[in-house]
Amino acid sequence: MDIQKAVERLERSLLLLDRTSAWDVIFEVSSDTDPFETASALVSLTLERIGKDWEKGNLSLSQVYMSGVICEELIDQLLPPKSPTRIDQPNMGIAVLEDFHVLGKRIIFSVLRAGGFELEDLGHGISVNELVAKVSEKNIRVLLISVLMLPSALRVKELKEQLIESGVKIIVGGAPFRFDANLWKEVNADYCGHNPADAIRIVKQITSMS
Ligand code: B12
Structure with missing residues (x-):
C-alpha cells in the first residue's frame, strides 16, 4: 500500500x-x-x-x-514477543527523560527485547537526578533516552555530565533530534537513532565493542 x-x-x-x-x-x-x-x-x-x-x-x-x-x-x-535467545551484553536501560510521551520508548523497548537484548524499563517523566540514581543502582552501562520535547532533550547535557565519570554510553532518540540533526552532539550524547532499526544497529555496535 x-x-x-x-x-x-x-x-x-x-x-x-x-x-x-x-x-x-x-x-x-x-x-x-x-x-x-x-x-x-x-x-x-x-x-x-x-x-x-x-x-x-x-x-x-x-x-x-x-x-x-x-x-x-x-x-x-x-508488539513483538520477547526473543527466547538472549545476547551477552552490558546492562542496558531505557527511559523517557522528563516528558510523558511514552509511545516511542514502548516501541524501542519491545523491538530490542524481540531482538534478543535484555533491558530495564526505567520509566517516564523521570528527572535527571532520579535517573542518575537508577543508573547507578542497577549498574546500567548503556542508557537509551527517548524525549519528545525540546526542554527534555536539552537536559541530556546535564545527564551526560553526571554520568561521564562512570563511562555510561547514552543513545538518544525522539522528535527534537529529528528536527535538529546536530542536537545530539550539542547535548553530548554518544549516539542518536531515529527508529527501531537504528536502535538495534547502535546497540549491536556497542555490544560488539565491549
Ligand atoms: C501524541 C502526542 C502527545 C500525546 C502523548 C500520548 C502518549 N501516551 O505518549 C499527548 C496528547 C498526551 C501529548 C501531550 C503534550 N504534548 Co505532545 N505530541 C504528540 C505527537 C503528536 C506524537 C508523539 C508520538 O507519540 N509519536 C509516535 C511515536 C511512536 O513516535 P516517537 O516518539 O517519535 O518515536 C519514534 C522515533 O522518534 C524513535 N525514537 C523515539 N525514542 C527513541 C529513543 C531511542 C534511543 C531511539 C534510538 C529511537 C527513538 O523511534 C520511535 C518509533 O519509530 C507529537 C508530534 C511529533 N512530531 O512527534 C507531539 C509533541 C511531541 N507534543 C508537543 C507538546 C508541546 C505537548 C504538550 C506540552 C501539549 C500541552 N500544551 O499540554 C503536552 C506535554 C506532555 C508532557 N509533559 O510530556 C510538541 C513538543 C514541542 C517541543 N518542541 O518541545 C510536539 C512535537 C507537537 C508539536 N509539533 O508541537 N502529546
Whole structure:
C-alpha cells in the first residue's frame, strides 16, 4: 500500500475515533515483509502529521490525546514477543527523560527485547537526578533516552555530565533530534537513532565493542 495514502487513511480514522478502520489500515500495511517495523513507522508519521495540524491550530489537544491513546492500543496488540535467545551484553536501560510521551520508548523497548537484548524499563517523566540514581543502582552501562520535547532533550547535557565519570554510553532518540540533526552532539550524547532499526544497529555496535 502507498504509505502516503495509508497515513491519510489512518489520520482520518484516528480523528473520527474509529478504532476498527484504524486497525484495518495497520493490518493492511503490516502484511508487508516487516510487519511491526512498517506499522510503527506508519503510526509515527501519522501522529507527526496530527501534531503539525494541532500546531497550526486546526486540531484540539483532546484530538491529539485520543489519537495517541488509540495508537497505544494498536501498538500494544502488535508488539513483538520477547526473543527466547538472549545476547551477552552490558546492562542496558531505557527511559523517557522528563516528558510523558511514552509511545516511542514502548516501541524501542519491545523491538530490542524481540531482538534478543535484555533491558530495564526505567520509566517516564523521570528527572535527571532520579535517573542518575537508577543508573547507578542497577549498574546500567548503556542508557537509551527517548524525549519528545525540546526542554527534555536539552537536559541530556546535564545527564551526560553526571554520568561521564562512570563511562555510561547514552543513545538518544525522539522528535527534537529529528528536527535538529546536530542536537545530539550539542547535548553530548554518544549516539542518536531515529527508529527501531537504528536502535538495534547502535546497540549491536556497542555490544560488539565491549
Ligand atoms: C501524541 C502526542 C502527545 C500525546 C502523548 C500520548 C502518549 N501516551 O505518549 C499527548 C496528547 C498526551 C501529548 C501531550 C503534550 N504534548 Co505532545 N505530541 C504528540 C505527537 C503528536 C506524537 C508523539 C508520538 O507519540 N509519536 C509516535 C511515536 C511512536 O513516535 P516517537 O516518539 O517519535 O518515536 C519514534 C522515533 O522518534 C524513535 N525514537 C523515539 N525514542 C527513541 C529513543 C531511542 C534511543 C531511539 C534510538 C529511537 C527513538 O523511534 C520511535 C518509533 O519509530 C507529537 C508530534 C511529533 N512530531 O512527534 C507531539 C509533541 C511531541 N507534543 C508537543 C507538546 C508541546 C505537548 C504538550 C506540552 C501539549 C500541552 N500544551 O499540554 C503536552 C506535554 C506532555 C508532557 N509533559 O510530556 C510538541 C513538543 C514541542 C517541543 N518542541 O518541545 C510536539 C512535537 C507537537 C508539536 N509539533 O508541537 N502529546
